[in-house]
Amino acid sequence: MPKLGMEPIRRAALIDATIAEIGATGSLDVTVGKIARRAGVSSGLAHHYFGGKEDILLAAMRHVMREYAREVLRGLQHSDTPLERVEAIVKGSFAISNFRADTIAAWLNFYVLALSSASARRLHRIYAARLRSNLSHAFRPLVGDRAEDLAARTAALIDGLYLHQGLAQNTPDGEGAMRHVIQFVENEVGV
Numbered sequence: 001m002p003k004l005g006m007e008p009i010r011r012a013a014l015i016d017a018t019i020a021e022i023g024a025t026g027s028l029d030v031t032v033g034k035i036a037r038r039a040g041v042s043s044g045l046a047h048h049y050f051g052g053k054e055d056i057l058l059a060a061m062r063h064v065m066r067e068y069a070r071e072v073l074r075g076l077q078h079s080d081t082p083l084e085r086v087e088a089i090v091k092g093s094f095a096i097s098n099f100r101a102d103t104i105a106a107w108l109n110f111y112v113l114a115l116s117s118a119s120a121r122r123l124h125r126i127y128a129a130r131l132r133s134n135l136s137h138a139f140r141p142l143v144g145d146r147a148e149d150l151a152a153r154t155a156a157l158i159d160g161l162y163l164h165q166g167l168a169q170n171t172p173d174g175e176g177a178m179r180h181v182i183q184f185v186e187n188e189v190g191v
Contacts, residue, residue, distance in 0.1 A: 011049050011059075013039040018060040023102025028109045032056065058119055061110045064103055065127055071095040072134070083191065085138035089131070090181045093158045099165070099174035108166040131155050142189045150188055157181050
């Protein structure tokens, strides 16, 4: 009989293993067995906690999105101006915790999964809507009626930089990616 309190630890290990396994393979062509081995648990236990492979993948992406939200919230708590709010959102997108090779691979493969999975598509819509909403809110005092358009273009630039980095063979450069987006934002708002 498993010890009480082990389930959250094992779930977290499986989520971390899922992200690492996707990062290692660069695709969704991973098995529950490989994920479980990396986490140090049996594949039966992985199925018990999550169900199937798609459920583990979605749990991993929810985790990634929670980490992203924490980074953004941390930045927003120290922001006093609308431009600082935009910068906090951008910096959260490219923080070390969010812009690692394995996390980038997970994001890119999540986008692919969203093409064929209703659950992944729903989760992606929630993420995308929240990003655009947060950016729009921050941009509105700076650019008025252009806020939604600028938010959509900024979000597209962020996603594009993830795609670009995912295809690159080098170490992710979160600082460089952040500078590209901040420069775009400053040009658009006239700073």
